[in-house]
Amino acid sequence: MNRAAAPALLALHDREMREGARPDGPDDTVERVGRVVRRTAPAHGWNGVVWSDLGEDDADSAIAEQIAHYTALNLPFEWKLYGHDLPPDLGPRLVAAGFTSEPEETLMAGEIGRLTLDAELPDGVRVVPVTDEAGADQVAAVHERAFGDDASWLRRQLLDRLTAAPDDVVAVLALAGDVPVSAARMELVPGTGFAGLWGGGTVPDWRGRGIYRALVGHRARIAAARGYRYLQVDASAQSRPILERLGLTPLTTTTPYVYEASGRVSVSCQEEQKEEVAARGGGRGPVTA
Structure with missing residues (x-):
């Protein structure tokens, strides 16, 4: 942009x-x-x-x-x-x-159509949607392994959203075989042009292989297909350089x-x-x- x-x-x-x-x-x-x-x-x-x-x-x-x-x-x-x-x-x-x-x-933030979203998953890793309690359990487990803190609040919040407004939240897991190694979320706000990226955690053994970038692209394509124009992220100092390379711009x-x-x-x-x-x-x- x-x-x-x-x-x-x-x-x-x-x-x-x-x-x-x-x-x-x-x-x-x-x-x-x-x-x-x-x-x-x-x-x-x-x-x-x-x-x-x-x-x-x-x-x-x-x-x-x-x-x-x-x-x-x-x-x-x-x-x-x-x-x-x-x-x-x-x-x-x-x-x-x-x-x-x-x-x-x-x-x-950045206009989805102008972002660089060509990152590929490592061999043997696939992305699956989270739609039920078992998936929410896995998202929380990945969060705890990635960030080292309790994620019971995340499990409850994600289940609430999946139950009450499933069209407004997208949660995904990256699986190596059948083992969850990364998780991320996206919140879609009806009536706006923005989709918000949240979560983005990868377990230690799988960092540095492009999974985070691939999950950004995966969520961005879903947002675009649903009519959203922009992605927005609250970026840490660690994630900001990655997101800038993908084309997002610092706003404030x-x-x-x-x-x-x-x-x-x-x-x-x-x-x-x-x-x-x-x-x-x-x-x-x-x-x-």
Whole structure:
């Protein structure tokens, strides 16, 4: 994509994916409160602020309002802050209000028809769709081997999506013979031009063989066949160079600011939300390609 077109694509992403955010699942509520758009999903979903348009005069009161909302529900939550969000000191204001910042990542996007999607799977590796509980179990198992953390939240969330809105999520496994060695997801947002890539984890013994790149191409072709024009990814420092070589363009940075409700949430719930922040908010790019 021509980098000169990046500002227009960022503006489109803001309108469709942030300010115009839609519910992710059956228990997900998206609401606009003043100059903030937030989502609340008490069961297995993601809780947090996806868009804001604040000034110096109303930023602190808006922050306090979101803290009150989620704390009343005993939910930890994330304020997903983008590099171009205002006011310029919104990040320090969040920290002063009790949020903890997580590692910065890069929002990347690209027009599917202009991407380089010719990576091939290694010999003996094939891609299969995930459509049921057994497949969700395998996705979670790959996640745990790739990233070294508990993925029970991912299993529950994926099963919810496959049950309630199977046309809006694509999950795939790469199998070496019958052994899962990589897994990835894609979320399709009806009414927008964007398909979002998430997951992208490969087990240690199979890294560096092009599986991640091949799964990007596999999902991109599915998205294009369903009428989507763009891919978007929250890229880690490790995945950004790979995605740039495929043709995706950096648009801005994104940083999760996490609020844990001052101990009112159980430890297990806090840990689940942290995992969801890391994987949902941070994209969970590959440890290596």
